[in-house]
Each structure stands twice: as structure tokens, then as C-alpha cells.
Amino acid sequence: MIAAEAQGVATKGFATHGPEAKFGPFEFTRRSVGPKDVLIDIEYCGICHSDIHQARAEWEPVIPSIYPMVPGHEIVGRVTQVGGEVTKFKEGDVAGIGCFVDSCRECPACTTGVEQYCIKGSAQTYNSTEMDRQTPTYGGYSKHYVIDEKYLLNVNATENLEGVAPLLCAGITTYSPLKKWGAGPGKKVAIAGLGGLGHMGVKIAAAMGADVTVLSTSPSKEQDARKLGAHNFVNIRDEGSAKNAVGFDIILDTISAQHDYNQYLGMLGLEGVMIVVGVPTEPIPLNAFSLIGGNKVLAGSLIGGIPETQEMLDFCAEHNIVADVEVITPARIEEAYDRTVKSDVRYRFVIDMKNA
Numbered sequence: 138m139i140a141a142e143a144q145g146v147a148t149k150g151f152a153t154h155g156p157e158a159k160f161g162p163f164e165f166t167r168r169s170v171g172p173k174d175v176l177i178d179i180e181y182c183g184i185c186h187s188d189i190h191q192a193r194a195e196w197e198p199v200i201p202s203i204y205p206m207v208p209g210h211e212i213v214g215r216v217t218q219v220g221g222e223v224t225k226f227k228e229g230d231v232a233g234i235g236c237f238v239d240s241c242r243e244c245p246a247c248t249t250g251v252e253q254y255c256i257k258g259s260a261q262t263y264n265s266t267e268m269d270r271q272t273p274t275y276g277g278y279s280k281h282y283v284i285d286e287k288y289l290l291n292v293n294a295t296e297n298l299e300g301v302a303p304l305l306c307a308g309i310t311t312y313s314p315l316k317k318w319g320a321g322p323g324k325k326v327a328i329a330g331l332g333g334l335g336h337m338g339v340k341i342a343a344a345m346g347a348d349v350t351v352l353s354t355s356p357s358k359e360q361d362a363r364k365l366g367a368h369n370f371v372n373i374r375d376e377g378s379a380k381n382a383v384g385f386d387i388i389l390d391t392i393s394a395q396h397d398y399n400q401y402l403g404m405l406g407l408e409g410v411m412i413v414v415g416v417p418t419e420p421i422p423l424n425a426f427s428l429i430g431g432n433k434v435l436a437g438s439l440i441g442g443i444p445e446t447q448e449m450l451d452f453c454a455e456h457n458i459v460a461d462v463e464v465i466t467p468a469r470i471e472e473a474y475d476r477t478v479k480s481d482v483r484y485r486f487v488i489d490m491k492n493a
């Protein structure tokens with residue numbers, strides 16, 4: 138028995154072996170289920186834009202790409218085994234895994250529940266290593282995951298789990314800054330960019346009670362924006378329309394293409410804040426006057442800690458919020474990547490791992 142456990146959990150996934158390589162089946166072994174570990178059968182995994190950046194080595198040298206790489210950090214599945222000391226989960230529970238699976242547990246970030254900012258660097262769900270800094274981590278484009286219960290989230294839903302999966306990254310990435318900067322009744326919130334992140338931002342800001350405007354360069358998205366819960370839509374390429382985009386309390390900038398921060402800061406009202414969550418590949422020039430006039434704030438935000446991610450999942454369950462998704466088989470990962478890069482998806486691809 139002990140010998141068999143020491144061999145770990147054999148599983149299958151889909152990996153890429155280099156920046157230009159195609160995805161293919163990949164057999165590997167997860168660690169054995171330890172006393173505090175939970176084994177989940179993965180049912181759905183979202184395709185996040187950061188999967189594409191890392192699979193294609195576009196963030197090097199800042200974030201090196203480790204191959205073979207099994208991406209995926211928007212994971213929902215069912216618990217099939219728990220270790221002897223696990224208290225939060227039992228067999229059959231629906232559970233979620235987000236962008237990290239461990240951290241040092243001792244630093245000021247970890248002890249205050251913002252483990253994503255772990256001073257020693259948290260263990261990312263894929264393209265990373267466990268905290269031993271040796272064992273590679275493989276993500277959710279796979280059949281199973283073994284994770285310490287401390288880093289596993291409770292999902293209080295049994296249906297539409299494909300729509301829940303993207304909450305684990307896109308949902309928390311938008312929920313955390315909207316909450317921190319006070320989105321709610323009486324606040325004018327603009328969501329810049331209507332992609333995977335932006336469409337979650339619209340739903341969550343609207344559910345928080347804010348007056349929501351979508352700032353977009355694609356007039357064709359107006360109908361969608363309103364359907365998602367936006368009250369206003371501004372085509373910022375149209376001067377007449379853009380004139381109305383002023384006085385926002387909060388702008389959530391989800392745009393990952395090159396764009397002019399100064400233009401968007403100009404749309405903030407007095408003491409407004411613009412939070413950057415999109416990651417353009419090149420640096421963007423900033424004019425100091427864009428901040429000085431109007432006492433404005435330019436902020437950043439990275440996903441959320443475990444307690445806040447749980448809070449976000451519960452908030453979304455209460456408000457019936459899921460992502461709008463297109464479910465695909467693993468055979469279509471390449472196609473999904475190309476279409477995501479072209480913004481040709483409404484609004485997130487999710488891989489069906491249950492039937493893979």
C-alpha cells in the first residue's frame with residue numbers, strides 16, 4: 138500500500154513542448170495524496186490569455202517558460218479522495234483551483250491572506266515549481282490535480298460548472314480591485330476592454346450596484362455589453378461618443394494591447410482611480426500631469442488571495458454570475474488560442490476535461 142502511494146497519482150494531460158510546438162497528449166504523475174491533500178477529477182479548465190503567453194514563451198525573460206508545459210489555472214472538478222487530516226472537503230464536493238497552489242505560509246502576505254503576493258514567491262498552478270523549487274507544476278489541461286486543501290476553493294454550484302471555471306482567474310482578477318476601490322451604488326465604474334476579463338468586470342461591477350460603462354474600440358460589442366449588465370457604452374475611437382466618457386470614479390483597465398494610459402486617466406473624475414489588470418507587452422509612457430491634475434491614482438492588481446477568492450465565488454453564486462463560455466475538446470486548443478488572440482470568442486474558451 139505504502140509503496141503504491143509513493144508512486145503518486147498517474148494522470149493524463151495535454152502539453153506543449155516548446156514555443157512553436159503543438160499541444161499533444163502527455164502522461165505524468167501527480168504527487169501522492171498526503172494527509173492534508175485533496176485529489177480532484179478535473180471537469181473543466183478555462184483558457185486564460187496568460188496560458189497563451191506562457192505556452193508561446195511571450196513573457197520571457199521576466200517569466201521563463203518551462204517545458205513540457207501543461208497550462209491551465211481556471212479549474213473546476215470533483216473531489217475523489219481526501220487525506221486523513223483534511224477537514225474542509227469530502228468526496229463528491231465540487232472544488233476549484235486558481236492561479237497558485239501553495240506559498241510560504243509565513244510571510245506578511247501569506248499570513249494576511251494575500252498569498253498571491255507571497256514574498257518568497259507562491260507556487261503557480263503551472264509553469265512553476267512546488268515550494269521545494271524543484272518539482273514542476275502542471276496545470277488544469279489534465280484529468281487530475283493533487284492540492285493542499287488550504288489552497289483549494291469551495292464551489293457551491295453543481296450546474297454550469299464550465300461557466301464557473303473562468304471565475305478562478307478572470308473572476309477574481311476583476312472582483313478584487315472593484316471591491317478594494319469601492320465599486321458600488323452611486324459609483325461610476327468604467328470597464329476598459331470587453332474580453333475575457335472585461336466581461337467578468339461588467340457582470341461583477343453591475344452586481345455590486347455600480348453604474349457601469351464599457352469603454353471599447355469595437356462598436357459591434359455594444360449590444361453584448363448591455364446584455365452583460367452595462368448601463369452605458371462608449372466607442373472611444375468615436376470622438377462624439379468619447380466626449381461622454383468623463384467623471385468616472387473607477388476605470389478597470391483590462392486591455393492587453395498597446396494603448397494610451399493618459400487618454401484613459403483623462404476620463405477619471407476628481408480622485409478617481411484607474412486599476413491596471415491587462416498586461417501589454419511593451420512599456421507605456423505616462424505623463425505626470427495625467428495623475429497630478431485631479432489627484433488621481435494609477436493602481437495595479439493581481440488576482441486575489443484564497444479568502445477573497447472564496448468570497449468572490451460565494452458572491453457570484455449568490456448573484457448567479459458565471460462566465461459566458463464556448464466549450465471545446467482538447468483537440469481544439471490551438472484553434473482556441475488563435476481565436477483568443479484575435480478576440481474571436483464570447484468570452485472564454487473552456488476545455489471539457491471530463492470527457493477528454
Ligand SMILES: [Zn+2]
Nearest residue numbers: 185187306307
Ligand atoms: Zn489567468
Ligand SMILES: [Zn+2]
Nearest residue numbers: 241244247255
Ligand atoms: Zn509567503
